[in-house]
Amino acid sequence: MAGVANIEFKGVCVEYGKYVRALTDVSFTVEKGEFVFFVGRTGSGKSTILKLLSREVQPTRGTVLLDGLDVSNMPESDVPSLRRRMGIVPQDFGLLPRKKAWENIGYAMRAVGKRRIEVRKAIEPILENVNLAHRADAFPTEMSGGEQQRLAIARALINSPQLILADEPTGNLDADHSIEIITLLQELNQQGATVLVATHDLMVLEKFSQHRVITMEKGQISHA
Numbered sequence: 376m377a378g379v380a381n382i383e384f385k386g387v388c389v390e391y392g393k394y395v396r397a398l399t400d401v402s403f404t405v406e407k408g409e410f411v412f413f414v415g416r417t418g419s420g421k422s423t424i425l426k427l428l429s430r431e432v433q434p435t436r437g438t439v440l441l442d443g444l445d446v447s448n449m450p451e452s453d454v455p456s457l458r459r460r461m462g463i464v465p466q467d468f469g470l471l472p473r474k475k476a477w478e479n480i481g482y483a484m485r486a487v488g489k490r491r492i493e494v495r496k497a498i499e500p501i502l503e504n505v506n507l508a509h510r511a512d513a514f515p516t517e518m519s520g521g522e523q524q525r526l527a528i529a530r531a532l533i534n535s536p537q538l539i540l541a542d543e544p545t546g547n548l549d550a551d552h553s554i555e556i557i558t559l560l561q562e563l564n565q566q567g568a569t570v571l572v573a574t575h576d577l578m579v580l581e582k583f584s585q586h587r588v589i590t591m592e593k594g595q596i597s598h599a
């Protein structure tokens with residue numbers, strides 16, 4: 376599907392409250408199946424870009440299109456189904472500490488009325504995909520940073536999303552685990568998903584230099 380614009384930002388501005396201007400006139404397109412790094416210092420606007428796509432943030436000006444659909448102005452009632460179509464890996468993982476690894480992935484499926492045993496079965500291949508099958512019954516607090524990160528990715532994969540948004544996925548990991556995580560995201564990309572990764576990890580950028588990089592500076596694209 377090369378050549379098809381999957382994501383289009385047109386003149387996007389975001390202000391948080393009266394005084395914080397997080398993005399100024401940001402425009403870019405990403406095609407279906409691309410793998411893109413958003414790079415820049417803390418505060419440069421990387422997370423805001425990802426949050427516009429999942430509609431956690433709305434622009435004060437401009438438009439955000441996903442497959443031609445205006446995400447920035449869609450009714451609130453359409454937002455849950457929008458989010459189900461994407462795999463969101465938040466910066467803080469967002470894991471539930473009192474739920475086991477498999478339950479952290481499964482609660483969304485349970486919520487739609489599936490039986491516990493069914494859910495557990497369905498989750499096995501997802502955990503295998505991120506090399507966590509042996510940790511299914513561990514609690515997040517018993518898992519290493521790398522394992523928690525992989526679990527957060529696994530949870531983002533339950534609906535086989537065609538768009539994956541990963542915010543600082545190597546944030547607190549050592550070099551080996553960082554490479555493992557980006558390699559995993561790369562595999563998902565090779566299976567067809569569009570992948571956007573926000574990072575300020577220079578080692579990762581050097582190692583995976585074949586991918587497109589969009590550099591952010593003070594809320595603007597400084598290099599694309």
Ligand SMILES: Nc1ncnc2c1ncn2[C@@H]1O[C@H](COP(=O)(O)OP(=O)(O)O)[C@@H](O)[C@H]1O
Pocket residue numbers: 391392395396397415416417418419420421422423424573
């Ligand atoms: N919820 C918020 N309320 C107020 N200011 C925010 C909020 N989220 C982000 N900001 C500010 O917006 C700017 C861009 O932040 P962010 O998109 O998180 O950048 P990055 O992910 O590159 O660190 C920063 O100045 C940040 O402090």
Ligand SMILES: [Mg+2]
Pocket residue numbers: 421422423466542543573
């Ligand atoms: Mg951020």
